Amino acid sequence: MGLVRQILTASRVYGILGSFLFSAGIVLGCFLGIRVTREAVDSRISHDSIYLIITSTPAFDFPPATPLPTLAPTPIPTATPIPLPAIRLSIPAINLNTSIKEIAPTEKISWNGERYLVWEPVTYAVAHYDTSGNPGMGKNIVLTGHNNTLGEVFRDLNKLNPGDELILFTGTTEFYYQVQQKTIVPYLGFEAEGDATLQYYAAPQLAEMVTIISCWPYATNANRIIVIAVPLPGGDQNVH
Secondary structure, eight states: OHHHHHHHHHHHHHHHHHHHHHHHHHHHHHHHHHHHHHHHHHHHHHTOTTSOOOOSOOOOOOOOOOOOOOOOOOOOOOOOOOOOOOOEEEEGGGTEEEEEEEEOOEEEEOTTSOEEEEOOOOTTSEEEETTSOOTTSSSEEEEEOOSSSTTOTTTTGGGOOTTOEEEEEOSSEEEEEEEEEEEEEEOTTOHHHHHHHHHHHHSOOSSOEEEEEEEESTTTOOEEEEEEEEEEEEEEEEOO
């Protein structure tokens, strides 16, 4: 039985191998037949005058190409420099040279329940209303400071006269102004009217100016003093 099984197994293997070789021969024959046929067709075409045989790269005479449109570069807009806030104030006539700090308003409630904003001066410096203008903006630049305490930066404000020079420094530019007017506003006992007047002077204006607000006189602070300065022609200079 073992011998018979071996003979049957060997016959089966030989049969499979024979079938594979026969199939491979058929496939190879097909490839050879196709090649011979293609060569015969190519040989016949080469002798037929109706066909163009390209032996080198042809040079075609095309009409000139339409040039592509050139896109003009969009000009980058020049950034408008943002006016910087003043960081220092100088008033030579009263020997004042002091720093400036930004302040925001504080909301308060009056005795009758009305809400209102108060701009509190800072200590040992001049305060700038952060909602008012900056030098070079063409707006009202509002400054305030103490008169008789915590630095007394505006103690001698009442000594200014029309024509006196005032300089604001932004760190890169100096802006020159001259005093135009000086006003005393009664305040003690007339608080409502006084606050309305101060708000009027601190409001936005149509032209650039510097508005300085402080208390006066030195001993009682019973009134308020307001100094208005306007730009000198060509009064902005770069700091070197």
